Amino acid sequence: METLSNPAPGQLFVHHVMFYLKNPKSEADRAKLLEGLNKMAKIPTIRMVHIGTPAATNRDVIERSYTYSWLCLFDSPADEEAYQKHPIHDDFRNNYASLWDKVVIYDSIGPKR
Amino acid sequence: METLSNPAPGQLFVHHVMFYLKNPKSEADRAKLLEGLNKMAKIPTIRMVHIGTPAATNRDVIERSYTYSWLCLFDSPADEEAYQKHPIHDDFRNNYASLWDKVVIYDSIGPKR
Numbered sequence: 001m002e003t004l005s006n007p008a009p010g011q012l013f014v015h016h017v018m019f020y021l022k023n024p025k026s027e028a029d030r031a032k033l034l035e036g037l038n039k040m041a042k043i044p045t046i047r048m049v050h051i052g053t054p055a056a057t058n059r060d061v062i063e064r065s066y067t068y069s070w071l072c073l074f075d076s077p078a079d080e081e082a083y084q085k086h087p088i089h090d091d092f093r094n095n096y097a098s099l100w101d102k103v104v105i106y107d108s109i110g111p112k113r
Numbered sequence: 114m115e116t117l118s119n120p121a122p123g124q125l126f127v128h129h130v131m132f133y134l135k136n137p138k139s140e141a142d143r144a145k146l147l148e149g150l151n152k153m154a155k156i157p158t159i160r161m162v163h164i165g166t167p168a169a170t171n172r173d174v175i176e177r178s179y180t181y182s183w184l185c186l187f188d189s190p191a192d193e194e195a196y197q198k199h200p201i202h203d204d205f206r207n208n209y210a211s212l213w214d215k216v217v218i219y220d221s222i223g224p225k226r
Contacts, residue, residue, distance in 0.1 A: 012163055012165075013168060014163055014165055014182060014184055016129055016184075016219070018219065041226070049226060050125055050127055050186075050221075050223055050226070051223045051224075051226075052125075052127055052221030052222050052223035053221060053222065053223060054220065054221055054222075055126060055190060055193075055220035055221055055222040056190065056222075057190070057193070057220040059218075061215075061216050061217065061218050062218045062219070062220055063217055063218065063219055064219075064220070066219075069127060069219060069221035069223070071127055071129075071184075071221075073163075077168060077169065077170070080168075080170070102174075103174050104174065104176055105172075105174050105175045105176065106129070106131065106175070106176055106177075106179075106182060107167065107168035107170040107175055107177070108163075108165030108166060108167055108168055108182035108184075109165050109166065109167075109168040109169075110163055110164045110165035110166060110182070111164075113154070113161075113162060113163070113164075
């Protein structure tokens with residue numbers, strides 16, 4: 001396997017963020033974060049994006065206390081880095097970070113199939 | 114928003130599993146789990162699958178102590194349920210579960226974009 005810091009072409013970078021809101025029962029706060037996520041979905045290096053909420057599945061090993069799941073796929077670590085540095089991402093942090101209590105992020109890389 | 118238990122057509126179901134191995138430094142155990150995941154990738158209701166390892170990104174909010182990330186997309190909750198009940202999935206549990214210490218699963222649903 002190639003080193004993770006220097007992945008081969010043909011890899012796919014998965015960036016998955018779970019947002020835990022300060023006020024998860026507030027429809028206004030949920031709508032506001034969704035507004036911000038929909039803006040962020042326009043960052044051009046994103047190959048595919050999905051905004052989700054916990055599914056109905058409910059087993060012990062399933063973590064479902066987050067409010068929104070934000071899943072992005074990128075063609076490379078460089079594309080993900082460009083997303084992190086994009087002005088739309090800066091605006092998202094500046095305008096919406098007050099809504100959440102915490103985020104948990106999983107960044108993983110592996111071959112395209 | 115429609116109820117989560119009865120999602121509208123045009124939704125995408127994200128199933129993301131983080132595997133934490135008992136012996137994460139064992140190349141043999143890592144290879145064996147990867148073998149099992151590659152078998153499981155053949156379950157026919159999977160729309161898209163990605164097998165990853167932690168990327169080089171490293172910030173406080175990024176959780177990177179898992180060994181493998183297993184991300185599957187499905188066209189519906191029914192397709193994900195069929196995957197859970199597929200004989201290949203049973204074989205995976207029976208033959209590979211001894212390798213991991215824990216799994217953390219995020220199932221989320223939201224509109225296709």
